[in-house]
Amino acid sequence: MQMLLMTPGPTNVPERVLEKMKNTQCHHRTKEFGRIFGELNEGLKYVFQTKNPVLTFPAAGTGGLEAAIVNLFSPGDRVLAVSIGVFGDRFIEIGRTFGLEIDVLEIPWGRGATLEELEGALKDEHRALILTHNETSTGAVNPIREIGEWMKEKPQLYVVDAVSSLGGSEIRMDDWHIDVLITASQKALMSPPGLTFIGVSDQGWEQVEKAKLPRYYWDFKKARKDMEKPSPQNPYTPAVALIGAASEAIKMMQEEGLEAVFERHRILAAYFRQEVEKLGLPFYTHPDYLSDTITAIATTKGEEIKKIMETKYGIVIAGGQDQLKGTMIRVGHMGYVNQEMIDRTLTALKGALEEVC
Numbered sequence: 044m045q046m047l048l049m050t051p052g053p054t055n056v057p058e059r060v061l062e063k064m065k066n067t068q069c070h071h072r073t074k075e076f077g078r079i080f081g082e083l084n085e086g087l088k089y090v091f092q093t094k095n096p097v098l099t100f101p102a103a104g105t106g107g108l109e110a111a112i113v114n115l116f117s118p119g120d121r122v123l124a125v126s127i128g129v130f131g132d133r134f135i136e137i138g139r140t141f142g143l144e145i146d147v148l149e150i151p152w153g154r155g156a157t158l159e160e161l162e163g164a165l166k167d168e169h170r171a172l173i174l175t176h177n178e179t180s181t182g183a184v185n186p187i188r189e190i191g192e193w194m195k196e197k198p199q200l201y202v203v204d205a206v207s208s209l210g211g212s213e214i215r216m217d218d219w220h221i222d223v224l225i226t227a228s229q230k231a232l233m234s235p236p237g238l239t240f241i242g243v244s245d246q247g248w249e250q251v252e253k254a255k256l257p258r259y260y261w262d263f264k265k266a267r268k269d270m271e272k273p274s275p276q277n278p279y280t281p282a283v284a285l286i287g288a289a290s291e292a293i294k295m296m297q298e299e300g301l302e303a304v305f306e307r308h309r310i311l312a313a314y315f316r317q318e319v320e321k322l323g324l325p326f327y328t329h330p331d332y333l334s335d336t337i338t339a340i341a342t343t344k345g346e347e348i349k350k351i352m353e354t355k356y357g358i359v360i361a362g363g364q365d366q367l368k369g370t371m372i373r374v375g376h377m378g379y380v381n382q383e384m385i386d387r388t389l390t391a392l393k394g395a396l397e398e399v400c
């Protein structure tokens with residue numbers, strides 16, 4: 044049975060993207076690869092909505108978070124990090140691992156931060172504000188556009204983890220004054236796992252010049268120098284086939300149009316939640332902070348529901364992470380997702396509920 048991946052990553056990959064991956068088998072020091080990589084780089088600027096180059100590394104999203112930390116900071120730098128869930132905590136843990144002094148603004152899980160909360164927490168001595176856009180563990184979003192408007196006049200770098208939203212919910216890196224924006228291939232970007240993408244603003248690059256944390260594999264300057272060659276390259280062996288896949292996936296997004304992609308996600312998320320409500324299930328997330336790419340449903344029967352949906356219906360969803368285990372199920376509706384997939388998921392959820400109740 045072909046499983047339907049309705050998890051918050053990895054997500055379903057279209058046949059066209061898999062086909063392209065299969066057919067991208069060139070050597071990475073050839074013009075042919077340079078052409079494919081160049082196409083990806085241009086496409087990434089479009090999905091990030093930025094004029095600056097977007098870097099690609101073969102890694103999980105977590106690698107992208109670590110890469111950002113080691114390229115932007117020096118030991119002992121003080122930053123403010125906002126945590127609204129497991130992924131906010133992870134970013135903090137990475138920063139601390141590399142010796143940053145992190146002040147944490149803890150927001151009760153299930154919602155996003157407010158500007159008032161941030162205003163009281165960001166201090167002159169902070170070099171950056173770090174936060175998660177779409178908190179995949181709780182289904183809540185931070186209002187990054189509003190925060191970006193507020194950050195515009197501030198000297199601190201604005202660093203955003205958008206691993207589970209970029210390509211699914213509206214994000215405009217340049218217009219929203221984001222300095223460093225991190226995502227990965229396997230969530231809303233319709234590609235297999237294995238690539239992380241990082242956009243860096245002009246102010247971000249100034250900071251990269253000054254930052255002293257050790258780095259080798261993750262070196263942004265080396266990566267940029269190679270990607271800006273007439274035939275774009277990578278310092279080390281890139282994930283050639285995945286680059287072909289991601290480039291094709293972004294081509295599909297360009298054909299659909301970014302606005303239409305966002306609209307599809309908004310409509311499907313609203314429809315899915317409306318139907319879930321009809322089943323009498325409560326949401327974990329505060330209604331003012333709902334994500335367009337993932338829904339967290341509060342239930343203590345998550346493990347049983349998950350198992351039935353998977354074995355009987357071929358639909359994979361996720362449970363709660365870490366301390367949220369046993370409190371919820373999470374359904375991803377991002378990337379290559381359509382009405383029919385949502386309906387199949389709802390049918391399976393309904394069937395599973397009938398069995399467990």
Ligand SMILES: *Cc1c(COP(=O)(O)O)cnc(C)c1O
Pocket residue numbers: 052102103104105106130175177178179204205206207227
């Ligand atoms: C999935 C995710 C990550 C980590 O991505 P991996 O590829 O699993 O390392 C980081 N942040 C957010 C918000 C995510 O959803």
